[in-house]
Amino acid sequence: MxxxxxxxxxxxxxxxxxxxxxxxxxxxxxxxxxxxxxxxxxxxxxxxxxxxxxxxxxxxxxxxxxxxxxxxxxxxxxxxxxxxxxxxxxxxxxxxxxxxxxxxxxxxxxxxxxxxxxxxxxxxxxxxxxxxxxxTSTVVSGVRDLVVLNSTGSEFHGFARDEYTTLAETTDRVLATAVTASWRHRGATADHGASYAAVRHHLLAAFAQTHSLSLQQTLYAMGARVLAERPEVCEVRLALPNKHHFLVDLTPFGMDNDNEVYYAADRPYGLIEGHVLDDEAPPAAYAWD
Missing domain, CATH: 3.10.270.10 (Urate Oxidase;)
Structure with a gap:
């Protein structure tokens, strides 16, 4: 050896x-x-x-x-x-x-x-x-701990089940996450400040404007919007922890809870990760990390 x-x-x-x-x-x-x-x-x-x-x-x-x-x-x-x-x-x-x-x-x-x-x-x-x-150089910009929440406009149903599945389906839930996003520049970018502000805007706009059937769908919509609107960007990587909000059972107090009072759980959490890229983009010279 x-x-x-x-x-x-x-x-x-x-x-x-x-x-x-x-x-x-x-x-x-x-x-x-x-x-x-x-x-x-x-x-x-x-x-x-x-x-x-x-x-x-x-x-x-x-x-x-x-x-x-x-x-x-x-x-x-x-x-x-x-x-x-x-x-x-x-x-x-x-x-x-x-x-x-x-x-x-x-x-x-x-x-x-x-x-x-x-x-x-x-x-x-x-x-x-x-x-x-x-x-030769590669530039990747990004943001982390960008905390966002939609109080409605999110569903989750029709998922796979087995003998250990207890999660109830829902057509109205809170969707919250702390966005970690990084995006690779296609080449030289003239104004990184303006580019950063614009990409951040489109990430937030896509999160807000997507009626979500899953956090995966929202992730793809966020990345796709950035690529559609910002020609200097050729690849977006996203990590979205699902900050779960569970309805509190108020029936012991004789009260209904019509999607009004939630318990925000910090862990465990679902973690959704993915890359969205221009299929004509040059390959990254290096792993991003």
Whole structure:
């Protein structure tokens, strides 16, 4: 039996950087979590402990901070591309860089001074960039923890049954989920900010406007709408946990419950996942993770 080194990468995970841009008394805040992974000619360090090709992870962390100062942080996709290209261009042994960024949004406190902020909801904007030394790059934008709910307009019936099935069919239920979505750009995108806002809008519009017979149907409608409306996107991946809402039995109290009072269960939950893609889209160069 021969033992060989398989795929490998290393990097600095979750460098938290907050960049404050001051325009007189008006301030702007970008709050990000940056993870870098590098791969390439790393056989020697694994097999013999030779570190000559290893750029320390501490250096990667410092680069994030330095670039935040030198270049600022605009759209997170652009910042991720800037970092990834730097690593593959500056280190001969590095053939591939992966940069993932989460952005935590802040908005101004109404009526407060222009330097006071409150966290803007639970959702987190994300991006993932892969960059090769030959200049090839892949950009995936996304969002997670985008919590949505339809209080009606959702059904679930006609499903398969066996001896363990107890779920009752329904033609009127609450449909709620915390959307995790990521979408691959077809090529260079001129304005990642505008693209993100538009994709988010279409995800929400499709969820709201689809009379759902299943969460799978809703997932497909969300992805299909994005592809139909946004030509810069060629693939959408969605993970939708079904945040179950169960009617509370009020009969012990002599009360009816006509779809009014629910118990929101946090677990266990159904998890619906799927990809929706343009069948003419170029294949992804790398697995998204």
């Amino acid at each position: 021969a033992v060989v080194l398989g795929p490998n990468r290393y990097g600095k995970a979750e460098t938290r950087v907050v960049r404050v841009t001051r325009e007189g008394e008006t301030h702007h805040v970008k709050d990000c979590n940056v993870s870098v992974s590098l791969s390439g000619e790393m056989e020697a360090v694994h097999l013999t402990g030779d570190n000559s090709a290893v750029l320390p992870t501490d250096t990667q962390k410092n680069t994030v901070y330095a670039f935040a100062k030198k270049h600022g942080i605009g759209e997170i996709e652009e910042f991720a591309l800037l970092l990834a290209r730097h690593f593959v261009d500056s280190q001969p042994a590095i053939r591939h860089a992966r940069v993932a960024i989460e952005e935590y949004a802040w908005r101004r406190i109404p009526g407060g001074p222009p330097h006071s902020f409150v966290r803007d909801g639970s959702e987190v904007r994300t991006c993932l960039v892969h960059c090769d030394a030959d200049g």
